[in-house]
Amino acid sequence: MTRVGVVGGGQLARMMIPAAINLDVDLCVFAQEPHSPASLAVERIGDYGDFEELWEFAKNVDVVTFDHEHVPIEHLTELQDRGVAVSPPPEALALTHSKVVMRRALESLGIPQPLWTVVKTAQEADEVAEAVGGFPCIAKLPTGGYDGKGVRVINSFADIEDWLASSEVLLEELVDFSRELAQLSARNKQGEWRAWELVETRQEGGVCASVAAPARDLSQEIVSRARDIAKVISVEFNVVGVMAVELFHCVDGRVLVNELAMRPHNSGHIFTELSRTSQFEQHLRAVVGYPLGATELVAELGVMVNVFTEMVPTRVKVALRKFPEAKLHSYGKEPRKGRKVGHISVVGHDYDVVTTIALGVSDLLRDSGYD
Amino acid sequence: MTRVGVVGGGQLARMMIPAAINLDVDLCVFAQEPHSPASLAVERIGDYGDFEELWEFAKNVDVVTFDHEHVPIEHLTELQDRGVAVSPPPEALALTHSKVVMRRALESLGIPQPLWTVVKTAQEADEVAEAVGGFPCIAKLPTGGYDGKGVRVINSFADIEDWLASSEVLLEELVDFSRELAQLSARNKQGEWRAWELVETRQEGGVCASVAAPARDLSQEIVSRARDIAKVISVEFNVVGVMAVELFHCVDGRVLVNELAMRPHNSGHIFTELSRTSQFEQHLRAVVGYPLGATELVAELGVMVNVFTEMVPTRVKVALRKFPEAKLHSYGKEPRKGRKVGHISVVGHDYDVVTTIALGVSDLLRDSGYD
Numbered sequence: 061m062t063r064v065g066v067v068g069g070g071q072l073a074r075m076m077i078p079a080a081i082n083l084d085v086d087l088c089v090f091a092q093e094p095h096s097p098a099s100l101a102v103e104r105i106g107d108y109g110d111f112e113e114l115w116e117f118a119k120n121v122d123v124v125t126f127d128h129e130h131v132p133i134e135h136l137t138e139l140q141d142r143g144v145a146v147s148p149p150p151e152a153l154a155l156t157h158s159k160v161v162m163r164r165a166l167e168s169l170g171i172p173q174p175l176w177t178v179v180k181t182a183q184e185a186d187e188v189a190e191a192v193g194g195f196p197c198i199a200k201l202p203t204g205g206y207d208g209k210g211v212r213v214i215n216s217f218a219d220i221e222d223w224l225a226s227s228e229v230l231l232e233e234l235v236d237f238s239r240e241l242a243q244l245s246a247r248n249k250q251g252e253w254r255a256w257e258l259v260e261t262r263q264e265g266g267v268c269a270s271v272a273a274p275a276r277d278l279s280q281e282i283v284s285r286a287r288d289i290a291k292v293i294s295v296e297f298n299v300v301g302v303m304a305v306e307l308f309h310c311v312d313g314r315v316l317v318n319e320l321a322m323r324p325h326n327s328g329h330i331f332t333e334l335s336r337t338s339q340f341e342q343h344l345r346a347v348v349g350y351p352l353g354a355t356e357l358v359a360e361l362g363v364m365v366n367v368f369t370e371m372v373p374t375r376v377k378v379a380l381r382k383f384p385e386a387k388l389h390s391y392g393k394e395p396r397k398g399r400k401v402g403h404i405s406v407v408g409h410d411y412d413v414v415t416t417i418a419l420g421v422s423d424l425l426r427d428s429g430y431d
Numbered sequence: 432m433t434r435v436g437v438v439g440g441g442q443l444a445r446m447m448i449p450a451a452i453n454l455d456v457d458l459c460v461f462a463q464e465p466h467s468p469a470s471l472a473v474e475r476i477g478d479y480g481d482f483e484e485l486w487e488f489a490k491n492v493d494v495v496t497f498d499h500e501h502v503p504i505e506h507l508t509e510l511q512d513r514g515v516a517v518s519p520p521p522e523a524l525a526l527t528h529s530k531v532v533m534r535r536a537l538e539s540l541g542i543p544q545p546l547w548t549v550v551k552t553a554q555e556a557d558e559v560a561e562a563v564g565g566f567p568c569i570a571k572l573p574t575g576g577y578d579g580k581g582v583r584v585i586n587s588f589a590d591i592e593d594w595l596a597s598s599e600v601l602l603e604e605l606v607d608f609s610r611e612l613a614q615l616s617a618r619n620k621q622g623e624w625r626a627w628e629l630v631e632t633r634q635e636g637g638v639c640a641s642v643a644a645p646a647r648d649l650s651q652e653i654v655s656r657a658r659d660i661a662k663v664i665s666v667e668f669n670v671v672g673v674m675a676v677e678l679f680h681c682v683d684g685r686v687l688v689n690e691l692a693m694r695p696h697n698s699g700h701i702f703t704e705l706s707r708t709s710q711f712e713q714h715l716r717a718v719v720g721y722p723l724g725a726t727e728l729v730a731e732l733g734v735m736v737n738v739f740t741e742m743v744p745t746r747v748k749v750a751l752r753k754f755p756e757a758k759l760h761s762y763g764k765e766p767r768k769g770r771k772v773g774h775i776s777v778v779g780h781d782y783d784v785v786t787t788i789a790l791g792v793s794d795l796l797r798d799s800g801y802d
Contacts, residue, residue: 061763062744078449081471084742084761084773100452100471254755333729336756336778351752358704358778359729371455373433381722384625385707390455392432402455407707407729 061086062348065118067108068127069096071391071400072324072340075332077101079341085348089127090117097391098127111135118144125301125347126323129156147249147300147347148322155297156322159230160202166317169296171289173317174198174308175233182217182224189217189231198232199223211266235316237308241275242327243286244339246302247294248346256335256355258286261306261327267398270418271364272411273330274357285315293320302343304328326366326400331355333387333405334362362407365418369426370395371402379424386421432457433719436489438479439498440467442762442771443695443711446703448472450712456719460498461488468762469498482506489515496672496718497694500527518620518671518718519693526668527693530601531573537688540667542660544688545569545679546604553588553595560588560602569603570594582637606687608679612646613698614657615710617673618665619717627706627726629657632677632698638769641789642735643782644701645728656686664691673714675699697737697771702726704758704776705733733778736789740797741766742773750795757792 062085066073069091077100080087088103089096096102106113108131115138118124123145124136136150155162163176177191179199189195199220201210213234214220223229240263245255260275261268290305304325306318328339337345337353345352371390380386383406390402404421408414433456437444440462448471451458459474460467467473477484479502486509489495494516495507507521526533534547548562550570560566570591572581584605585591594600611634616626631646632639661676675696677689699710708716708724716723742761751757754777761773775792779785 074452077452077471081445081448081763082758082760084763100448336758345751350748351755353751353758354755356756377721380716380724384722384725385727387453387707387724389453392452392455 062123063088063121064344064347065090065103065121065124066098066101066127067114067117067124067131069093069098069102070127071097071393073098073101073127074391075324075329075338075389076340076344079338079344083341083344083348083350085344087344088117088121090114097393099392108135111138114139115142123147123347125343126153129153129322133157148303149298149300152297152299152303153322155293156320158202159200159319160228162320163230165297166293169292171292171317172314174235177231178228179217179224179231180228182221184217186217192231192233197234200230200232201227202230209266235308236311237316238311239275239309240318241286241307241309241315242271242325243290243305243307244302244325244328244331245287245290245294245305246339246342246346246352247299248352249300249349251295252352253291253294254342254352254355255287255290256328256331256339257357258283259327259330265398267366267400268326269366271327271330272415273334273362273364276411282309282315289315289317301346302328302339326403329389329403330362330364330405330407332389333407334359359407360409361411361414362405363411363414363418365404365422366400367402367404367422367425368395368398368400371425375425375427379421382424383417383421386417388421433494434459434492435715435718436461436474436492436495437469437472437498438485438488438495438502440464440469440473441498442468442764444469444472444498445762446695446700446709446760447711447715450709450715454712454715454719454721456715458715459488459492461485468764470763479506482509486510486513494518494718496714497524500524500693504528519674520669520671523668523670523674524693526664527691529573530571530690531599533691534601536668537664540663542663542688543685545606548602549599550588550595550602551599553592555588557588563602563604568605571601571603572598573601580637606679607682608687609682610646610680611689612657612678612680612686613642613696614661614676614678615673615696615699615702616658616661616665616676617710617713617717617723618670619723620671620720622666623723624662624665625713625723625726626658626661627699627702627710628728629654630698630701636769638737638771639697640737642698642701643786644705644733644735647782653680653686660686660688672717673699673710697774700760700774701733701735701776701778703760704778705730730778731780732782732785733776734782734785734789736775736793737771738773738775738793738796739766739769739771742796746796746798750792753795754788754792757788759792 074097087101089098089101091102175192199214247253257274259273262270304321308316324339332338387405393401406414406418445468458472460469460472462473546563570585618624628645630644675692679687695710703709758776764772777785777789
């Protein structure tokens with residue numbers, strides 16, 4: 061039985077467990093804390109930032125993969141040097157470790173992306189901002205940002221004085237987009253590549269709130285462009301596993317890469333119900349070198365809504381009674397303000413119906429009126 | 432978090448794990464052996480036949496349920512007396528412990544079933560056999576039979592002399608059936624009841640080989656009759672959890688109950704891919720008292736084929752490469768002659784296509800020609 065070591069015990073590792081059960085893969089999770097969403101499969105608890113701890117974990121598995129992108133690249137390179145298979149490989153993961161590295165890499169491939177530049181000190185002239193179309197523009201910390209953290213809309217460098225004191229900052233064009241899209245795909249060790257349908261993601265406060273799949277009213281040309289972008293990145297950077305490419309669909313028709321994730325991603329959760337192969341199963345197939353599963357849809361369409369509120373059992377019951385079609389995915393997390401603790405998926409053949417159900421469950425989980 | 436204790440660590444307990452993860456149910460398995468299919472969720476290893484061991488397990492969970500039907504009824508009654516919730520309750524499980532008890536119970540409800548009688552000694556006159564239409568007829572050991580074991584077609588009592596030396600024997604009419612059907616349904620603690628589509632099961636050597644869902648060419652009247660039978664049994668015997676009713680569809684048009692199972696059942700595996708709610712999720716919802724999930728189909732139809740041969744990785748790869756639409760479910764079992772070690776599910780909109788894929792995978796797992 062192939063032993064897949066997952067660094068990180070979050071919900072992505074948790075949702076790999078069902079796929080591992082079906083494929084008879086021995087999933088071993090290296091978590092940072094005793095009570096993690098993936099605790100059922102946790103084999104070791106420790107600090108992935110400490111190479112020796114990572115090595116003790118990695119030396120006993122057939123392949124190392126990830127629930128998150130925080131493991132230092134030098135650790136992963138060292139693991140590879142010691143003969144451990146790392147999927148996706150460090151060169152692919154490096155793209156997600158620094159947004160500046162990512163922008164440079166995408167530029168080298170001619171991938172369309174927002175105008176960008178790097179600013180190192182507040183003393184630099186405003187002409188730096190001109191390179192991204194002037195103020196207002198987007199400022200991003202190159203590393204450590206997620207879910208809207210480390211991202212600001214700025215009107216002058218005074219707005220990022222604190223950041224510039226300790227870091228270079230990525231500046232990006234404030235893109236006039238009509239919506240955000242995400243292209244999920246997977247590539248296995250042998251180079252086989254498959255994509256899912258393009259989806260539309262909706263953010264609230266910089267955090268993904270919901271996903272509609274497939275994205276509506278798309279021309280075949282946009283669909284092809286998104287697939288081509290994902291395929292080029294996958295192949296050129298030797299991605300092995302699932303990759304999410306987050307895209308802006310601009311008012312002027314451009315499709316630009318916003319972010320990359322080299323792992324299963326929130327924007328692909330709907331495919332657990334909507335596609336023949338979930339992103340978690342596909343990720344495991346890819347990293348163990350199995351052929352990839354079919355990604356065609358089993359239903360016409362679906363909507364996924366994230367849950368940020370505690371899953372109080374009485375409320376869950378009320379919600380599931382009212383909406384028996386809804387599929388609930390709990391992450392086994394203690395609720396904290398703004399923390400994703402689960403998601404709801406609904407599939408069907410009418411967007412409005414499916415959306416009403418998904419949002420209905422979400423509303424009832426917030427306050428059912430019965431407790 | 433609700434703690435559900437499952438007695439038995441087989442593939443049914445194994446396949447409850449994904450549902451438990453999604454619903455955030457704490458699944459605790461009481462297995463008999465160290466390496467069981469459900470080992471990921473095993474909390475205790477021991478002998479369920481020993482009441483004290485069972486009690487040590489049961490006293491720490493919110494509800495006890497089952498992967499199999501072998502726990503002595505008196506143990507379950509004692510657990511109930513000590514305040515442990517047992518689902519399904521002992522009175523429902525009793526129907527599956529003895530085929531004679533089941534026949535009597537179904538008779539009391541007027542449920543259609545084959546002619547039957549009980550024979551206690553070989554000395555009884557052949558007129559006993561007349562009650563079931565004469566020889567040849569079916570002889571069954573009342574307890575302990577499964578997958579064709581404990582069942583014989585007999586032409587005289589000489590054929591069951593060995594059995595009659597130590598047990599009474601159930602005799603049943605040799606039914607002239609055109610096919611076998613199964614009606615899966617679930618009922619929760621609150622009495623909510625939902626059924627899945629009626630399926631057709633195909634046996635080879637007394638063992639389920641494949642399932643087609645929904646069963647083809649059924650009149651609405653047969654569909655209603657099967658549902659009504661399942662509903663009456665569920666309600667009258669206070670079933671809580673999933674129940675499978677195996678049926679004969681006779682050449683003369685009758686629909687007769689063959690067997691009952693008070694748990695998720697091989698005939699319902701296809702619903703993991705084919706229905707909005709799998710039988711494993713439904714079983715957990717039922718026993719923890721959650722509202723039941725919708726059982727409508729997400730695709731038009733599906734076929735499930737059991738796997739009896741070792742899942743050799745090279746063969747699995749060849750099979751999955753050729754058939755990316757197929758979903759594999761491995762049970763993590765050592766192969767033994769005639770032992771189910773997994774199943775394959777394929778859903779779609781054309782029976783022939785779907786069947787070809789499922790059987791194609793099955794053939795390649797037996798011998799891919801590549802290893």
